[in-house]
Amino acid sequence: MLKTFFLGIVLGLAAAAGALYAIPAVDQTREASIVKVAPNGGNSETFHINVPMDRIMLGDGGQAGGIPPGLEWPTDEVLAGVRAELFKIRDARDTVVGVAVRTAATSQENNVIDWVLHLPARGSLFINMDVAPLEGGYRIGEIASGSREFGPLSGFMTERWIANDSNEEDAPAGRIELLTSYVGQLEPLETAETIE
Amino acid sequence: MKYVVSLLLGLVVGAALFVAGLIYNPFIAARGLSPLSVTNAETITLSFANVPAESIAYTNDGESLHNPHPERVLQLWEAPIRSTSAMATVMRDARGRVAGIGVKFSSDSESTRLLKGEAIIDSAWYVYLPEHGSLFIEQTENYFPLIREVAFPAWRSSASSWRGNWLGDLTVGPGALGTAAVTGGSGRVKGLRMEGVESISVRAFSADVGLVSSEGRLIIAMHENLGGIED
Numbered sequence: 001m002l003k004t005f006f007l008g009i010v011l012g013l014a015a016a017a018g019a020l021y022a023i024p025a026v027d028q029t030r031e032a033s034i035v036k037v038a039p040n041g042g043n044s045e046t047f048h049i050n051v052p053m054d055r056i057m058l059g060d061g062g063q064a065g066g067i068p069p070g071l072e073w074p075t076d077e078v079l080a081g082v083r084a085e086l087f088k089i090r091d092a093r094d095t096v097v098g099v100a101v102r103t104a105a106t107s108q109e110n111n112v113i114d115w116v117l118h119l120p121a122r123g124s125l126f127i128n129m130d131v132a133p134l135e136g137g138y139r140i141g142e143i144a145s146g147s148r149e150f151g152p153l154s155g156f157m158t159e160r161w162i163a164n165d166s167n168e169e170d171a172p173a174g175r176i177e178l179l180t181s182y183v184g185q186l187e188p189l190e191t192a193e194t195i196e
Numbered sequence: 197m198k199y200v201v202s203l204l205l206g207l208v209v210g211a212a213l214f215v216a217g218l219i220y221n222p223f224i225a226a227r228g229l230s231p232l233s234v235t236n237a238e239t240i241t242l243s244f245a246n247v248p249a250e251s252i253a254y255t256n257d258g259e260s261l262h263n264p265h266p267e268r269v270l271q272l273w274e275a276p277i278r279s280t281s282a283m284a285t286v287m288r289d290a291r292g293r294v295a296g297i298g299v300k301f302s303s304d305s306e307s308t309r310l311l312k313g314e315a316i317i318d319s320a321w322y323v324y325l326p327e328h329g330s331l332f333i334e335q336t337e338n339y340f341p342l343i344r345e346v347a348f349p350a351w352r353s354s355a356s357s358w359r360g361n362w363l364g365d366l367t368v369g370p371g372a373l374g375t376a377a378v379t380g381g382s383g384r385v386k387g388l389r390m391e392g393v394e395s396i397s398v399r400a401f402s403a404d405v406g407l408v409s410s411e412g413r414l415i416i417a418m419h420e421n422l423g424g425i426e427d
Contacts, residue, residue, distance in 0.1 A: 004199045008206015009213065016214035020311050026304040029275040056270045057253045057284055059297075070266030071253060074286050076294040078326055084297055086253065086282055088274070096274040099282050101299040103324050112382045114330050116322040120280045120303035124320035126332035128381040145379035147320060147334035147370075 028121040034092045035182075042155060042183040047117065049087045049100070050172040056086035056099070081106040089117060089178070098122075100178075113139065115157065117178070123148030125180065127157045137161060143180070153182040219344055224313030230365050230415070231373040232393045237417040240328065242287045244298055246396065246412040252297075256281040261406040279304040287323060287414075296325035298414075305336060315340040316368075321394075321414070329383020331416065333392050335376030337366040346401045356403040365395045378416050385418070392416040 035043045058067040060083040082105045098119035105112045113129040129141030163174040248254035248265045255264045257278045258271040280303040289295040305316035321333035350358035378390035400408035
């Protein structure tokens with residue numbers, strides 16, 4: 001019986017090690033990306049935010065209370081003119097695929113609008129927007145950096161507010177549309193001589 | 197029958213021994229000195245509250261160890277973001293003055309390998325410092341030392357808590373020396389590529405609510421001298 005017990009210990013050790021090796025401790029849920037090939041090269045992907053449903057936080061020195069209720073936004077003078085919003089972001093199928101932060105800051109020296117999009121299964125994107133909007137209500141910004149899947153990519157992102165004109169009950173007030181355009185790093189093609 | 201019981205008992209003991217071996221494995225050592233603690237580059241040092249109740253806002257799936265703050269903040273319950281948390285917090289400079297605001301997104305990483313002592317989190321920081329500009333920090337963090345030396349003792353304690361003084365670096369990549377990749381987006385740091393390390397100092401931890409007394413720190417090293425950007 002003692003031999004069986006020791007055999008059980010060995011099997012238990014092996015089973016625990018095998019399970020930990022074979023079964024992933026983390027398995028992120030992935031939504032299939034809806035990426036389109038842009039006509040002038042590169043790829044594009046659209047995200048949107050339903051406002052106010054997808055707004056997690058709104059902190060603004062000039063606004064009483066902020067969102068959610070109970071939020072205590074710092075009143076320090078250094079942060080005067082800084083507005084930060086946290087959102088859930090959705091893909092073209094209206095499925096939540098990530099979270100994002102938009103920060104807008106105005107000061108005498110420098111006005112800033114930045115986005116960071118975080119898609120857990122894919123990586124993050126950091127976009128520094130041009131502060132002045134373009135014709136049509138667009139604002140465009142350059143992808144300044146990215147992580148994991150987005151690491152080797154460069155490109156642009158536009159943001160646009162689209163108001164909801166429908167009179168449906170529970171409809172969002174509007175949505176923020178984010179259109180990203182990715183361009184991969186150029187890699188030299190192998191020449192015929194190299195192949196030979 | 198007694199052989200079956202004996203075998204099952206052995207299996208349970210074997211599995212428990214494996215878990216104990218994993219926790220107390222002497223070959224999984226702490227990384228030691230931060231690579232940025234010996235850098236000659238100018239650094240920005242920022243500290244922040246990482247206890248959810250002391251942050252501006254913190255949210256997760258609502259079922260994890262840390263409770264969302266404020267209470268009515270939107271929770272991240274949808275499947276693709278269920279293992280993600282988001283925190284907005286005040287960033288302070290080395291003198292304790294408000295320097296800006298930071299937002300951190302953290303997601304459980306599929307590169308987690310508990311057998312190797314790696315409990316990995318993929319995280320991204322956005323930091324806005326009115327004096328310097330905006331920063332994006334991309335990093336992988338290893339929470340295994342914190343789990344092993346703080347969370348596990350708290351879980352074992354009869355009071356379900358741990359008190360002490362634990363200080364460690366969380367950042368383990370993606371830089372070759374275990375540093376985070378930092379990009380300047382605007383202001384005086386615009387266009388700069390830098391390195392960073394996030395560390396955490398824990399004084400109290402509860403197995404029921406997580407961090408009770410703790411402070412985080414970000415050190416960002418700038419290899420290009422901008423003049424007058426040190427704190």
